[in-house]
Amino acid sequence: MPTIDEELDRKSHLYSLIMPVMNQFLPNLQNGKGMYFLFVKSESKTPSGLPARPVLTSYYKSRHFARARAANDPYTNYTSPTETILCNDTHQSMYSQLLCGLVLRHEVLRVGAVFASGFIRAIKFFENNWTSLCKDVRNGTVDHRIVTDPVVRLAVSRVLVGPNPGLADFLERECRRDDTGIIPRVWSNCKYIDVIVTGAMSQYIPAIDHYGGGSLPLVCSMYASSECYFGLNLNPLCNPDEVLYTLVPTMAYFEFLPADHDDDGDCDDDNYGEIKLVDLVDVKLGQEYELVVTTYAGLYRYRVGDVLRVGGFKNKAPQFTFVCRKNVVLSIDSDKTDEVELQTAVTRAAVQHLAPLGASLVEYTSYAETSNVPGHYVLFWEIDNGVMIERSSSTVSESCLAVEEGLNSVYRQGRVWDSSIGPLEIRVVESGTFDAIMDHAVTELGASINQYKTPRCVKRGPIFEMLNSRVVSSHFSPRLPKWAP
Incomplete structure (x- = not known):
């Protein structure tokens, strides 16, 4: 920046x-x-x-x-x-x-x-x-x-x-x-x-x-x-969980993109004209917005990626609660890995290391393990032809490294420079695990089978416990990924 x-x-x-x-x-x-x-x-x-x-x-x-x-x-x-x-x-x-x-x-x-x-x-x-x-x-x-x-x-x-x-x-x-x-x-x-x-x-x-x-x-x-x-x-x-931030209007020019708008990717002036960005003085209580800034350093209508909710007012100044980082799936330290980046890294690793053995990745999800220090990324993989993989456990370990190599520079810096992030782990689960998770979502949580999507990130709870109970092997990245300042 x-x-x-x-x-x-x-x-x-x-x-x-x-x-x-x-x-x-x-x-x-x-x-x-x-x-x-x-x-x-x-x-x-x-x-x-x-x-x-x-x-x-x-x-x-x-x-x-x-x-x-x-x-x-x-x-x-x-x-x-x-x-x-x-x-x-x-x-x-x-x-x-x-x-x-x-x-x-x-x-x-x-x-x-x-x-x-x-x-x-x-x-x-x-x-x-x-x-x-x-x-x-x-x-x-x-x-x-x-x-x-x-x-x-x-x-x-x-x-x-x-x-x-x-x-x-x-x-x-x-x-x-x-x-x-x-x-x-x-x-x-x-x-x-x-x-x-x-x-x-x-x-x-x-x-x-x-x-x-x-x-x-x-x-x-x-x-x-x-x-x-x-x-x-x-x-x-x-x-x-009650934190409200009051924006200081002299720091930048703040605008707000309604969180429920149809996001088609790039945001040029024409798109913003159609979406009608909301000024700081016009935000509504209880509504969620994506923060957009124009800074003195040269950023123009830059989408920060943070989703905020208007939680109250100090006099007439709106106060915001931080809802989430838009599209971020995993984060341990200052790293932020989104769904597309994770999907790309996982797909590449599967092609490089599973396909040559006649195996394929059926489904996956992820979890940020922070009970140990440093924390690390965990991927739950269901592999077709897992028997072949069991004969070559190093294949999955190398897949861990391949995923890390495909992640962003901030993640790799945390792995290499200051060890703020631990080695990525892949937990191979039994065949049929993700079908069982879908059944649980449909029968216990009321999800529609027509609209069900495998969650790309899970937190501690019933689904996490189901995944952990079906782990057949666990593998860690054997080396540090490549990174240079």
Whole structure:
């Protein structure tokens, strides 16, 4: 997406509004720090020499972020030194940020990350590396075998100051206990957890509640995307399923495409004239719309892909609840895989690996497995001539890799760059499984047999249990897919 310096000014302005809103509900947050796990990702250059990188990486490397930190902006008063955030090695960055957060634990009033998935990864990392972290706290040093970047080590050493055996003893006692409520136990002054838990991220709410002990509110403070930053949650302590975002009209020009329109693909000016886009002031309570933006950076009537529902008004300003990402089937972290992309990748993998053995793919569906960290995609495959496949189990494993190779660059970056996504899994199910699922939908759920379509994604429930009960073998991608910045 194109961006300009003025766009970063607008993003900085929206960030600056978050703390005043939060202080209305939780006063004096400016007197403490935030332990936020923030990371940069790899970047490349366009043929003309311009940097091409994720939007948050661009912001963290900007003068706007540096200026906010230097000015002691309360929103950017983090426990993590900037050097740890800008470290390209995710493992070193995570370790360093956690170490600083532990040493400064009494100053921490809020914890979080951008996405719920990233926050879960950080806490799991803490669980898996607490012995090394406690050792460094006890000695007042940074293990040079773990943090090899001298710039990062120096920045962390300024936070450590010296040995702290008392804190190390406390942390060791807490880490040996059950992990329920680990956040308020270790960061006892923490008042809330700031993460995005709307949309696909809602699948992580139970895990975050577990670590928060059920006592810390989950706050979705803002609504943003790579294309544009949109608005704020003016009632941040509400339940995650009650979040309403108020759009800030100076961020972009907002228009709305009624969600029930006939979508024929491309949207040019003529199509928009027929559809009659709705202005921000004209949206109706309870109606669903697809968000369309015209940005200062050059996007014209760009369809963001988010479906929003008008849930209320602040004075006369409409407030929106996030309904879903249009056409997205699977998402673990920042990846978003839609139905067409998944279909193309699955079809290609079946042609490459099943057809040569005289087998074919009868039917499939998918599931986002997030009970483990990192989460991963699961495909349920029903294969014709499965006996032949059983004799060559490597065929299905290679099919896993072939599917991954066919997915988008963001997915493959998550697999290769920072391991935020685990290896794709294919679970082969018994013959007749998808017929049984159709029978269940018709007889138990009242679906029409004439209009029934196999769901391309399932969630936990009766259908998921039916699929799992009929699994005959499970296979994982044997290698990392190809990816280059």
